[in-house]
Amino acid sequence: xxxxxxxxxxxxxxxxxxxxxxxxxxxxxxxxxxxxxxxxxxxxxxxxxxxxxxxxxxxxxxxxxxxxxxxxxxxxxxxxxxxxxxxxxxxxxxxxxxxxxxxxxxxx
Amino acid sequence: xxxxxxxxxxxxxxxxxxxxxxxxxxxxxxxxxxxxxxxxxxxxxxxxxxxxxxxxxxxxxxxxxxxxxxxxxxxxxxxxxxxxxxxxxxxxxxxxxxxxxxxxxxxxxxxxxxxxxxxx
Numbered sequence: 001x002x003x004x005x006x007x008x009x010x011x012x013x014x015x016x017x018x019x020x021x022x023x024x025x026x027x028x029x030x031x032x033x034x035x036x037x038x039x040x041x042x043x044x045x046x047x048x049x050x051x052x053x054x055x056x057x058x059x060x061x062x063x064x065x066x067x068x069x070x071x072x073x074x075x076x077x078x079x080x081x082x083x084x085x086x087x088x089x090x091x092x093x094x095x096x097x098x099x100x101x102x103x104x105x106x107x108x
Numbered sequence: 109x110x111x112x113x114x115x116x117x118x119x120x121x122x123x124x125x126x127x128x129x130x131x132x133x134x135x136x137x138x139x140x141x142x143x144x145x146x147x148x149x150x151x152x153x154x155x156x157x158x159x160x161x162x163x164x165x166x167x168x169x170x171x172x173x174x175x176x177x178x179x180x181x182x183x184x185x186x187x188x189x190x191x192x193x194x195x196x197x198x199x200x201x202x203x204x205x206x207x208x209x210x211x212x213x214x215x216x217x218x219x220x221x222x223x224x225x226x227x228x
Contacts, residue, residue, distance in 0.1 A: 033213070033214070035214060035215070037153075039153075043220075044203055044218035044219060044220050044221060045153065045203075045218050046218070047215065047216050047217070050208070050214050050216075056216070088152065088153055090153070090155075090215075092213040092214050092215070093213075095158075095167055095213075096155060096167075096169050096170065097155040097158075097213060098155065099152055099153040099154065099155065100152070101152045102152045102153075
């Protein structure tokens with residue numbers, strides 16, 4: 001099983017600041033099949049990126065995804081009020097598909 | 109608009125069974141793989157099960173293997189999860205989630221979820 005470790009657990013930032021979220025895998029993620037999801041309280045997750053860096057439909061370009069192998073990053077260049085949420089990475093190259101434990105981006 | 113609506117959740121006792129349903133609309137259901145993903149209260153996401161578009165490839169997390177059964181009815185645009193021998197640790201919101209293609213493992217859309225509570 002591929003274990004995904006996200007850091008930090010919580011990121012306290014102000015609107016307009018840059019957010020950098022990390023997702024590290026216990027082994028290489030094949031084909032960079034790594035996705036990022038955003039989840040707001042009481043809502044279902046929403047796909048942000050797949051294939052590490054391909055933006056899903058409707059995702060603003062202040063969001064960017066990068067990385068390969070076992071080391072991946074989600075960056076939000078300038079936080080908007082609607083970006084405060086929990087972010088999960090997930091690998092979909094090996095079964096079982098696994099998620100990271102999440103990073104909460106909260107308002108400072 | 110892609111939409112999945114889960115139903116069938118509720119409160120059950122440990123050891124009992126429950127069947128979840130997911131009604132899909134807004135896309136050609138028979139062309140997409142489907143998943144169940146759960147989230148325990150206040151916790152992260154856990155993938156539970158996968159079924160490809162025609163139902164001949166199925167996969168489960170070890171935590172539910174032998175107790176849960178995923179199935180689909182393409183004629184009814186519906187996905188199901190039969191959950192037997194339920195345990196307290198199965199308590200979670202269960203999401204129906206669409207795969208990005210016929211056999212694809214990437215999840216691109218999620219339903220709003222249905223809460224399953226297992227009392228010990």
